[in-house]
Amino acid sequence: MNMVFKRHSVRKFRDEMVSDEMIENLLKAGMQAPSSCNSQPWEFIVVSNSEDKTAISKMHKFAKPAAGASHLIVTLGNLNRAKVIRMIEQDLGACNENILLQATYEGLGAVWLGFHPIEDRTLKLKDYLDIPDYCIPFSVICVGYPAVEGEVKLRYDESKVHFDRF
Numbered sequence: 001m002n003m004v005f006k007r008h009s010v011r012k013f014r015d016e017m018v019s020d021e022m023i024e025n026l027l028k029a030g031m032q033a034p035s036s037c038n039s040q041p042w043e044f045i046v047v048s049n050s051e052d053k054t055a056i057s058k059m060h061k062f063a064k065p066a067a068g069a070s071h072l073i074v075t076l077g078n079l080n081r082a083k084v085i086r087m088i089e090q091d092l093g094a095c096n097e098n099i100l101l102q103a104t105y106e107g108l109g110a111v112w113l114g115f116h117p118i119e120d121r122t123l124k125l126k127d128y129l130d131i132p133d134y135c136i137p138f139s140v141i142c143v144g145y146p147a148v149e150g151e152v153k154l155r156y157d158e159s160k161v162h163f164d165r166f
């Protein structure tokens with residue numbers, strides 16, 4: 001099955017660290033994403049320290065998977081690099097999905113934790129990780145070896161497809 005149909009969110013991880021090489025592959029995949037005017041407005045903070053992962057897992061009630069992950073990839077949108085600032089969320093969205101698909105390809109599990117645009121979440125992350133004002137803390141991607149085999153349900157729904165006109 002190709003990676004798009006195999007990918008699913010993984011929130012429980014084995015106690016095993018992912019190699020630097022694999023993390024770099026995820027970052028390469030992220031940076032390969034399409035972006036408006038090819039501005040590539042992303043930056044990443046890779047977090048592997050237990051204390052930091054635990055602190056991030058407490059930043060909102062759906063962030064708990066961060067505590068047990070091998071690494072966190074914090075994705076940021078750099079407003080100074082973005083050529084079309086209003087497109088930055090879409091640029092980062094494409095980047096995030098690429099990272100998740102590469103994680104699947106590497107045999108890893110991952111989950112995207114939402115931060116932007118919920119201000120109380122992004123402020124906590126900004127403060128904790130010393131993120132400068134010209135960067136938007138977009139998301140935290142938890143990465144690790146999955147603790148259990150996940151199951152994927154196919155979602156194709158014909159009723160959502162319109163030909164020629166709505």
Ligand SMILES: Cc1cc2nc3c(=O)[nH]c(=O)nc-3n(C[C@H](O)[C@H](O)[C@H](O)COP(=O)(O)O)c2cc1C
Pocket residue numbers: 007008009010011062063065111112113114115
């Ligand atoms: C923008 C966005 C924010 C998300 N935030 C969270 C989150 O904070 N915590 C979490 O456990 N999952 C989060 N997810 C994962 C979704 O819950 C998940 O993708 C969805 O339930 C579909 O399941 P699947 O990824 O297994 O296909 C987020 C996904 C997206 C795209």
